[in-house]
Amino acid sequence: MNSTIHISEQKEQVEKQVWEILGEVTDPEVPVLTVLDLGIVREVKINGNALHGWSLEIVITPTYTGCPAMDMISMNIRFALLQEGFTNIKITQTLSPVWTTDWMSESGKKKLKVYGIAPPHYSQAVCTPDAFQQEEAIQCPRCDSFNTRLVSQFGSTACKALYQCVDCKEPFDYFKCH
Amino acid sequence: MKNQSLIDYTLHLADNALIIGHRNSEWCGHGPILEQDIAISNIALDLIGQARNLYQYAAELKGDHATEDSLAYLRDGWDFKNLLITELPNGDWAQTILRQFFFSTYQYFLYQQLQHSKDERLAAIAAKALKEVTYHLRWSSEWVIRLGDGTDESKQRMEKAVEELYAFTGEMFLPTDYEKELATNGISVGPESLKEKWTDKVRSVFEEATLASPFKENNSAWMQSGGKEGKHTEHLGFVLAEMQFLQRAYPGAEW
Numbered sequence: 354m355n356s357t358i359h360i361s362e363q364k365e366q367v368e369k370q371v372w373e374i375l376g377e378v379t380d381p382e383v384p385v386l387t388v389l390d391l392g393i394v395r396e397v398k399i400n401g402n403a404l405h406g407w408s409l410e411i412v413i414t415p416t417y418t419g420c421p422a423m424d425m426i427s428m429n430i431r432f433a434l435l436q437e438g439f440t441n442i443k444i445t446q447t448l449s450p451v452w453t454t455d456w457m458s459e460s461g462k463k464k465l466k467v468y469g470i471a472p473p474h475y476s477q478a479v480c481t482p483d484a485f486q487q488e489e490a491i492q493c494p495r496c497d498s499f500n501t502r503l504v505s506q507f508g509s510t511a512c513k514a515l516y517q518c519v520d521c522k523e524p525f526d527y528f529k530c531h
Numbered sequence: 532m533k534n535q536s537l538i539d540y541t542l543h544l545a546d547n548a549l550i551i552g553h554r555n556s557e558w559c560g561h562g563p564i565l566e567q568d569i570a571i572s573n574i575a576l577d578l579i580g581q582a583r584n585l586y587q588y589a590a591e592l593k594g595d596h597a598t599e600d601s602l603a604y605l606r607d608g609w610d611f612k613n614l615l616i617t618e619l620p621n622g623d624w625a626q627t628i629l630r631q632f633f634f635s636t637y638q639y640f641l642y643q644q645l646q647h648s649k650d651e652r653l654a655a656i657a658a659k660a661l662k663e664v665t666y667h668l669r670w671s672s673e674w675v676i677r678l679g680d681g682t683d684e685s686k687q688r689m690e691k692a693v694e695e696l697y698a699f700t701g702e703m704f705l706p707t708d709y710e711k712e713l714a715t716n717g718i719s720v721g722p723e724s725l726k727e728k729w730t731d732k733v734r735s736v737f738e739e740a741t742l743a744s745p746f747k748e749n750n751s752a753w754m755q756s757g758g759k760e761g762k763h764t765e766h767l768g769f770v771l772a773e774m775q776f777l778q779r780a781y782p783g784a785e786w
Contacts, residue, residue: 415580415659417577417580417582417583417661417663418577418580418581418583418656418659418663419576419577419578419580419581419583419663420580421576436645447655448584448655448656448658448659449651449654449655449658449659451655451658451659451662452659470644480662480665480668481665481669482639482665482668483669483673484669484673484676484736484739485673485676486669493592504566505566505567505569505570506570506666506669506670507566507569507570507571507574507666507670508567508573511573511576511663515566515569521618529660
């Protein structure tokens with residue numbers, strides 16, 4: 354009885370430690386965001402015990418189907434865990450439920466803005482296939498003006514659109530709603 | 532027991548995405564302006580990403596050491612089940628845009644239904660991809676309108692593209708045996724059920740683009756077909772020759 358409680362306590366501690374380690378792993382394309390800021394870590398499963406070693410399974414989900422950063426993110430998670438002494442690591446990908454920009458953390462959105470990328474909006478009102486829709490007003494991350502224009506729906510990575518501020522003229526990326 | 536129809540259907544969906552993705556990637560570095568070069572390359576990336584998800588699933592279903600790479604790089608032309616329209620040469624910007632619009636409209640309505648498939652894996656892949664296809668459809672619609680209702684030259688090029696491509700659209704809605712079998716189990720989408728929505732969307736975008744409707748009154752237009760069953764145009768061979776060269780010349784090469 355006592356030892357069972359002991360193991361579950363240890364497990365909890367390991368889980369806490371793993372989440373802390375994951376909180377240090379950044380996105381290679383947007384290095385101000387950690388994988389937790391992005392909301393792409395869906396689950397951490399822990400098995401084993403302190404004596405025989407812990408085995409970890411980290412379940413991640415891609416932001417975009419073709420996101421080329423996923424393989425690198427998996428590798429970076431593995432390296433980070435290896436550095437902390439975990440050797441039995443399995444990283445799996447899941448597609449369902451589908452990732453949405455709503456899963457991005459508030460601190461992540463703030464970090465994005467400071468970095469010069471406009472963070473995604475909450476509401477996803479314009480994610481429809483209709484042509485020439487009135488866009489939501491996207492705020493310039495430099496001067497905070499809402500007087501901005503869409504340059505292209507497709508930007509430097511799959512998850513971003515290209516905008517320009519009409520007031521301060523700054524071209525900037527917008528982490529588009531998804 | 533292996534479900535051959537499910538393997539065939541998954542490969543059909545994967546091949547569509549890979550081949551049109553590959554064609555679009557040919558524009559990388561050659562787009563008419565930088566932003567649109569980036570756009571078409573992004574779309575290529577999304578489509579190749581879809582293809583990867585689908586090939587991974589097909590490889591699991593198939594077993595026998597199949598992998599996503601062996602399915603993409605080591606099958607021959609007659610094994611590919613993509614729609615003929617996806618393998619046609621890019622032509623000019625108008626033709627690439629129109630093909631993307633025809634295809635994205637089809638994929639949009641297809642995935643909208645496929646996300647409710649009884650096959651959980653296909654449903655998950657479709658639900659994920661649908662968000663991206665929404666952007667593809669929006670982008671390609673806007674370009675059809677811009678070019679159709681643009682200058683004399685852009686309109687004329689668009690009209691020529693319609694002439695070139697329209698005969699390749701009928702195949703989208705012709706069910707194969709593998710689709711028919713899976714449709715009865717709620718796994719695949721019966722492609723004939725997509726035709727009306729597809730036609731409505733094309734009609735409304737063409738109207739806005741001031742392009743003449745390609746639809747004949749009694750649906751009598753002659754249509755090309757065969758790709759879904761492995762009978763291809765000569766163009767697929769050229770796509771594969773380039774795409775598969777490295778794995779054929781240096782089997783198992785990695786970078």
